[in-house]
Amino acid sequence: MNFLTRLLSSLKKAKSVAIFVHKDSDHDCICSGLALQKILLKIGIKSVIFAEKEPSEGILRVVGKQKYEFSSQKTFDVGICVDCADINRLCEECLKVFLRCKEKFVIDHHQDNTNFGDYNHVCRGMSSCCEVLYWLFKSKVKFDGEIAKLLYCGMYMDCGAFTYSSVDAKTHKCASELKKLCPDVNKYFYVVFGVSGEENFSVTKRAFDSVKFYENGQIAVSILRKQDFEEFNAKRSDGKFMPSYLQNVRGVKMSICISEDATNEWRVSLRSSTSDVNVSNIAHRFNGGGHIQAAGLTLKGDLKKALHALIMESKKELYK
Numbered sequence: 001m002n003f004l005t006r007l008l009s010s011l012k013k014a015k016s017v018a019i020f021v022h023k024d025s026d027h028d029c030i031c032s033g034l035a036l037q038k039i040l041l042k043i044g045i046k047s048v049i050f051a052e053k054e055p056s057e058g059i060l061r062v063v064g065k066q067k068y069e070f071s072s073q074k075t076f077d078v079g080i081c082v083d084c085a086d087i088n089r090l091c092e093e094c095l096k097v098f099l100r101c102k103e104k105f106v107i108d109h110h111q112d113n114t115n116f117g118d119y120n121h122v123c124r125g126m127s128s129c130c131e132v133l134y135w136l137f138k139s140k141v142k143f144d145g146e147i148a149k150l151l152y153c154g155m156y157m158d159c160g161a162f163t164y165s166s167v168d169a170k171t172h173k174c175a176s177e178l179k180k181l182c183p184d185v186n187k188y189f190y191v192v193f194g195v196s197g198e199e200n201f202s203v204t205k206r207a208f209d210s211v212k213f214y215e216n217g218q219i220a221v222s223i224l225r226k227q228d229f230e231e232f233n234a235k236r237s238d239g240k241f242m243p244s245y246l247q248n249v250r251g252v253k254m255s256i257c258i259s260e261d262a263t264n265e266w267r268v269s270l271r272s273s274t275s276d277v278n279v280s281n282i283a284h285r286f287n288g289g290g291h292i293q294a295a296g297l298t299l300k301g302d303l304k305k306a307l308h309a310l311i312m313e314s315k316k317e318l319y320k
Contacts, residue, residue: 003105003121004136007080010103011040014077017047018069020098021082022089024267024296027062030055031154032082032129034063035147036107039133042141047080050098052091056237062153062188075100081117083129085110085289107132109166112280112289127164127171130154134174148181153188160244161189164293165275199234206232207242207257217251219314221307226260236261243271243294253277254314258299258307266299266306282313 001009011017017040021033033049040047051068054060071093079101084090085108090098098104106117109126123132130151134143143151152175159167162175179185207222214221222242229236236259246255254277257269268286270279272293280295286309288297299306 003119004140006119007105007121008043008140010078010105011043011045014045014103016074016076017045017078017080018072018076018097018101019047019049019080019082020084020090020094021049021051022084023052023091023094025051025055025059026157027059028128028130028154028158029083030059030063031150031157032107032133034066035130035133035150035154036080036082038147038150039137039141039143042147050094052094057235058237063150072097075102077102078105079103080105080107082107082133083110084108085113087114087116088287089289107136110280110289110291112284125166127162127166127168128155128158130158131171131174134178135170138177143178143181145182148178149185149188152178152182152185156189158291158294160294164291166291166293199232202232203228203234203239204241204245207239208245211246213252214311215315215318217249218253218318219256219311220246220249220252220254221256221311222246222258223303223307224257224259226262229259236267243269247271247273253318254279256310256314258303260303261298264301264303266303268297268299268310270295270297277317279317282310282317285313286310 019033019036021029037047037049048069079098104117106120108122109129109132111124113122126132134151206228207224210223212221224239239259242257243255253273255271259267261267272279275292278292280290280292283290283295283297286297290296
């Protein structure tokens with residue numbers, strides 16, 4: 001029995017269904033969860049989505065206000081985890097609920113997925129989880145404009161606007177079909193990329209001022225501290241463009257953007273300008289994860305020591 005047949009069989013018998021997205025969710029993750037929820041409704045299945053917290057403002061601009069669950073004592077018949085490579089990528093409360101599910105399904109695209117579900121559908125190296133959902137359900141469900149918007153947006157954001165090595169002819173075919181269903185989808189990328197305020201500009205400028213280069217300019221590092229965000233009344237997401245800016249500097253093969261999330265806790269975004277440098281390998285060494293050219297992790301403790309360790313691991317990957 002293949003994955004989709006097994007999933008549909010279980011859903012048909014289920015009285016309760018939950019969808020799970022990983023902590024610190026990005027566009028692909030949230031769009032995957034919401035698209036799957038709407039796809040299931042097309043076949044008469046109601047579900048709830050469990051998340052760590054409300055999505056960031058940038059994601060909300062695309063998906064709008066939606067209903068999420070954050071904890072529950074309920075035992076669900078079917079749990080479906082999307083865009084998550086490892087069970088430890090679920091937040092603590094979501095993990096508790098997922099582990100109680102009677103049947104656990106995983107739909108993902110990360111190359112390093114650990115197959116932690118009872119049933120796993122992992123298209124390793126595909127552009128996005130949204131693309132995985134498209135090919136998985138296209139023969140079973142007639143997608144509408146809203147589903148197409150979610151799938152396209154998640155895919156677009158997760159593959160660097162179709163620039164990463166994960167993009168192939170199949171990805172472009174998927175994008176073409178989705179755009180037919182939602183012709184004005186590009187307006188959402190203006191909202192994500194084109195709309196910013198003074199606080200966004202100011203905190204980005206501060207990040208540029210912090211940049212240091214290592215290994216003859218091959219590694220670029222920016223650091224934003226809590227006081228920087230507080231000074232400009234900005235949020236951590238207001239510095240989101242730095243990884244992309246830095247990887248486009250001539251000679252830079254890897255960008256490391258660090259933002260202080262709490263006292264002695266640092267969120268790190270990694271980007272590489274070439275598929276020869278796999279930043280997901282670096283992220284894994286610090287219990288993070290991601291893709292070849294885009295990954296993330298959390299560091300705890302003294303920043304100077306943490307940064308030194310991060311640079312050392314980055315050098316190993318650079319010269320591998």
